[in-house]
Amino acid sequence: MLPHAPPFDVARSMWRILLGLSCLLGLLPQSGSAQQWTGTARLALTGGYQTNTYLDPVLRSWQDRSSTPGLAALTPQVGIARKARRTRLAAAVRTRLYPRRADAPQFVQGHAQARYRLSPSWSVGASGGGTRLRLGSSEESWWGLPSVRWTPTSSTAVTARGGLTQRYVATGQGTTVRQDSRLAMLNMAFWPTDRVRTEGRAYWSDGRTNATGTAFGGTGVSVRGVYWPTNQWSVEADVGVEQVQYEARTTRTRLGRGGLKVAWHPRTAVTAFVQTRASTARLVDGSSTDTHVAVGVRLRVRRVLSGTAPSPPRRRVCRAVENGVQIQVPYDGPGVPHVTGDFNGWSLPGTSLTQTDDGTWTTTLSVPSGEYAYRVRIVDGDERRWLSLPSYADTADDAFGGTNGVCTVP
Structure with a gap:
């Protein structure tokens, strides 16, 4: 049984979880290479309308009570990261936070991730965290996934x-039901071009409740695609199906989800979006559907907290060699630098660079x-980003407000 807790303090819970996760990061083994600490703060404001008030579109879960057709949410997030x-x-x-709901859910979630690169092609890692939700009753969940x-x-x-x-759910009878599950997931991300990203995911779960010993499980697949027609606009679409079955029931619950999202990125720190999502469920006692439309804006601030990367020696990025040019850039971080430009028609991701002993x-x-x-682009798994050239590189402004490096081959 969950004890009666004092009033839920969101800010205090957030900082406690972040402090605990930060301490965990400090205890993990560090690589001997240069490191950089960064801190991030994000704030998302979302508002819209839903057709089925029984399905909470923000929490993305079926609730025991109805909410209002109008939805509004404020989502602050803080984080810390160390890269080497x-x-x-x-x-x-x-x-x-839900300003429009009288029975506002109290939700807080913390998570930590670690990854170690064994070779250019292989890496191992782990993720873990917990979620605490209060909506009439209390729900807590924890997970750990190598x-x-x-x-x-x-x-x-x-x-x-x-x-x-693990998931703990407080029932109306004053008891707590614990659900233990095993979870396996396979995810594949692919960039057909540098402006198109596709992702497929499949999962399998198997669990049992401690109170009745009832077994349950689920399987599902989903596909998502993102297209950037320009550097400031993106279009995202996703679709997924899954089924869940409890041992005591002969009928399986089938769920289907789909969505479309258009986002505008006028600044690195600002994203405005409009999205629509549809959900359908074939339940034991019938079917239920939901459609909701939402608009919102996300603000993000990122700041380098500290770093131990040594200052690169002054050298030339481009050096003429026999029958060509040698390009050499300093970089000490995750991923592999690739160079693209006039010499290959700006095809992406470009030509990969090789790491030397001097960093x-x-x-x-x-x-x-x-x-x-x-220009030099970092390819890090499913992430892509441009690398700022060192101050001693010869550069020129391009037609889109950016900066290119310039190599001259005599």
Whole structure:
């Protein structure tokens, strides 16, 4: 039975979870390479309308009571991360506030992730965390999932996760039901081009409740795609199906979900979006559907807290060699730098660089004499980002407000 707790303090719970996860990061083994600590703060404001008030669209779960057709949520999140050449550690905590709901749920979640790169193609990691929800009764859940990631190419990542989850639900009779589950997931992300990302996911779960010994389980698959027509706009679509069955029931609960989202990114720290989602469920006592439309904005602030990366020695990024040019850039972080530019028609992700003993990455390109604009892009599993060139690099502004490097081959 869950004890009667004092009033739920969201801010205090957030900071306690973040402090605990930060201490966990500090206890994990560190790599001997240079490191960098960063802190992030995010705030999302979402509002919209739902057709089925029994299905909470923000919590994405079926609730025991109805809410209002209008939905509004405020989601603050804070996090801390440490990146090094082979390791990536991160912890974050978030909560959701519901200004329009008289029976506002009290929700807080914290999670931590660790990843260690064994080779350019293989890495191992683990993720864990917990969620606390109060909506009339109390629900708490915890999970721990070791993982293995394989990146056979710079545009493909396959991740396998498996582990245990626990969920505690307080019933109306004053007792607590514990649900223990085993969970396995397989995720594949693929970039057909640098502006299109696709992702497929399959999961399997098997569990049992402690009170009655009732067995339950589920399976599901989902597909998601994101397209960036420009650097400031993205379109995302997803669809998924799953089924859940309890031992005491002969009928399986089948769920279907789909959604479409359009986002505008006028600044790195600002994202405005509009989305629509539809859900349907074939339950034991009938079927139920829901459609909701929402608009919102997300704000993000990221700041480097500290770093031990040594200042790179002054050198030239581009150096003419026989039959071409050698490109050498300093970089000490996750992922592999790739160079693209006029010499390959700006095809992405570009030519990969090779790490040297002094912390730089280099490649040699066979190109004729001339002047070439280029940029360096970091490919890190399913993430892509441009790398800022060192201050001593020769640069020129491009037609889109960015900055390109310039190589001259005599």
